[in-house]
Amino acid sequence: MSDNASLPPPENLLRHASSPYLLQHAGNPVHWRPWGPEALAEAQALNRPILLSIGYAACHWCHVMAHESFEDPETAALMNALYVNIKVDREERPDIDALYMNALHLLGEHGGWPLTMFLTPKGEPFWGGTYFPPEPRWGRPSFRQVLQGIADAWAAQDQRILQNTGALKGALARxxxxxxxxxxxxxxxxxxxxxxxxxxxxVEGGLSGAPKFPNPPIFRFLWQMHFRLGQPACAEVVELLLKRMSQGGIYDHLGGGYARYSVDAIWLVxxxxxxxxDNAQLLELLALAHAGRPDPLYAQRAEETVGWLLREMLTENGCAFAASQDADSEGEEGKFYVWAESEVDALLGxxxxxxxxxxxxxxxxxxxxxxxxxRRQHAQPLGEETEATLAxxxxxxxxxxxxxxxPGRDDKVLADWNGLTIAALVRAAAVFGRPDWLEPAKRAFAFxxxxxxxSDGRLLHAFRQGQASASGLLEDYASMARAALALFEATGRARYLxxxxxxxxxxxxxxAAPDGGYFTSAKDAADVLVRGRSAGDNATPSGNGLMAEVQAKLFHLTGDDRWRACAERTIGAFSGLEQGLAAMPLL
Structure with a gap:
């Protein structure tokens, strides 16, 4: 881009996006750009810093900041005058999200969404945060104060920016x-x-403290260690987690399915x-636990959760699963799910x-x-007749x-999350004696x-309204390969293998990385500052952990020694620090 005449128009460019999250922001007065080489080239031509905002459609605080700041004409005018503004759906580009979230952590800040990062025109991070209020509060500056302060520092070529840029880029590479x-x-x-x-x-299960997340990879590992090492304590903490969550407010007792996390330590709110x-991994964990220690509660929650998946999450003519349901409806968090005593009395008599x-x-x-x-205070069954009345x-x-x-639904189809769901349905079908659950798994796989x-045979990451987008990432290949192996074992059909x-x-x-393990992005990825490589499991399992599982299973099924060597090389690439292994339980 050689001159300003070739720059994109000074307007919001998200109206042609396929992501529901980006479309939520298409009417903002902010001149948003989607992530890509065009936006970076514009920033370089103008020599302006980039304001990168990352979120997702179901994120409550993303909606709050959008309403307070991105819909505000004065704030938008400041953003448009000082920055090239880029909006990213973290579910559509998890590689971009992971890169800049790591940068935020390296700056000593807590992570979360919306993620707000400030970058050089080349995409190098130098400062950031998460949610910023419209006015100073909670010891945090207002968003407009942040916008002006960062722009002033950039214009003055503040040495701290240059130091942060170099240090962060080096640390991300390490x-x-x-x-x-x-x-x-x-x-x-x-x-x-x-x-x-x-x-x-x-007492309450899960990892200590609040907020409380389900952390399925950790508890799946502990369940496996119960059988591998003969440690009953490992099984007991898994059972406590499942029972407390399944009777808490984090579970939807009317429609099935688990919310993303609890804000308190008791799984209530x-x-x-x-x-x-989350629901795919928790369904699989329910099946694992029920296979080892049968419990009617696990069977009931599995059936209700599958019911929710098939009733509310199928998309693309029933052939695949949507990404999420929103926290908000009618502009209020949780309004769809909560009740007044008077409503209950009027309906139930x-x-x-x-x-x-x-x-x-x-x-x-x-x-x-x-x-x-x-049902925290009445977790135990109350007798057949009473339970029938409650039903x-x-x-x-x-x-x-x-x-x-x-609540709104983000109906894009993600390859990696559908892979997790397919594998969970296959396992649940076998454990709970529901062969009918195999059919939606097969349809999603075929989709x-x-x-x-x-056309070159490579996977794509996202699909919505007839259009596939975003190059496939490691997690897409690994998750779908694992799903294929689950279907092969369930059906015996060689095409899955x-x-x-x-x-x-x-x-x-x-x-593949030359010294073992795998990068998140493919080697021809052109729009990432640093190709990430990690075996750390977060809310979703890591691609390296999934690949090690796939490779070990392929060795077991085919007898081909190369898969055993691959699995050992993958695991060995991350095994140098024992204290780090707790963060990568799937591996």
């Missing part, structure tokens, strides 16, 4: 380096497992968004007293004057709730393998 070591042995795994057990809440990846007592419904409410349904009550309230304005595969091998081979060609 984070992607291997940390080699031998494959962990039984004694090492035992220490890691027992260390994780000690970090759990012995959720952040009300429901994510596909003489059965209301029983329901109110069991599900913690009171006049004053248990959250901001409203009631979040939960009728739930059905009545569910029918009434269906007349409310529902991703067909509609989300480019062929898919798994083809995707595992593609990972070797496009993502």
């Amino acid at each position: 984070m992607a380096e291997a940390n080699p070591g031998p494959v962990p042995g039984q004694a090492q795994l035992n220490r890691v497992a027992l260390g994780l057990v000690k970090a759990t809440d012995p 959720p952040h009300f968004e429901k994510m596909l990846y 003489p059965e209301a007293e029983l329901f109110r007592r069991v599900y913690d419904v009171t006049r004053d409410g248990n959250w901001e004057g409203h009631n979040i349904l939960n 009728r009550c739930r059905a009545t309230l569910f029918e009434a709730r269906a007349k409310r304005i529902p 991703v393998a067909g509609q989300m595969t480019a 062929r898919h798994a091998i083809a995707w595992a081979d593609a990972v070797q060609r496009h993502f």
Whole structure:
């Protein structure tokens, strides 16, 4: 881009995006650009810093900041005058999100969304934060103060910016380096497992503290260590997690499915968004636990969660699964899910007293004057007749709730999250004796393998309204290969095994690091500052952890020694520090 005449028009350019999150911002007075070489070239031509805002459609605080700042004409005018403004959907570009979230952590800040980062025109981060209020509060400056302060520092060529830029870029590159070591042995795994057990809440389950996240990769690892190492404490913390969550407010007792996390330490008050990846992993964990220690609660929650998936999350003519449901409806967090005592009384009549007592419904409410349904105080079954009455009550309230304005749904299809869901449905179908659950798993697999595969055979990451977008990442290949192996074991159909091998081979060609493990982005990725490489599991399992599992399974199924060598090399690339193994339980 040689002169300003060739610059994009000074207007919001998100109207042609496919991402629901970007489209939510298409009407902002901010001159948003989507991520890409055009936006970076514009910043370089103008010599302006970049304001990068990353979020997702179901994010409550993203909506809050959008309403307070991005919809405000004065704030937008300041942003447009001082910055090239780029908006990213973290679910559509998790590689970009991970890179700049790592940069924020390196700056000593807590992570979260919306992620607000300030970059050089070349995309190098130098400062950032998360949510900024419209006025100074909670010891944080206002967003407009931040905008002006960063712009002034940039114009003055503040040495701190130059120092931060170089230091952060170097640190991000070092984070992607291997940390080699031998494959962990039984004694090492035992220490890691027992260390994780000690970090759990012995009363409420999950990891100690608040907010509380489900952390399925950690608890899946502990369940496996129970059987591998004979450690009953590992199984007990998994069961405590599942039982406390399944009777808490984080679970939707009317419609099924788990919210993303609890803001408190007792699983009562959720952040009300429901994510596909959480529910897929928790469904698989319920199946694992039920297979080892059968419990009617696990079976009930699995059936209800699958019911929610098939009723509310299917998209693309029932062939794949949508990404998430929003926390907000009618502009209020949780409004769709909460109840007033008077509503319950009017709908349930003489059965209301029983329901109110069991599900913690009171006049004053248990959250901001409203009631979040939960069975924390009545977790044990109350007898067949009483439970039948409660089931009728739930059905009545569910029918009434269906007349409310529902939360929005992000209906894009993500290859990696659909892979997690396919594998979970396959395992749940076997454990709970529901072969009918295999059918939606097969349809979703066929959709991703067909509609989300480019002409050169490579996977694409996202799909919406007839259009696939974003190059496939390591997690897409690994998750779909794992799903293919699950379907192969369930059906015996060789085509699923062929898919798994083809995707595992593609990972070797496009993502392999020379010293072991795999980068998140393919080697031909042109729009990332640093190619990330990590085995750390977060809310979703890491691509390296999934690949090690796929490679080990391929060795078991085919007897081909190269897959064993690949698995050992993948694990060995990250095994150098024992204290780091707790952060990568899937590996």
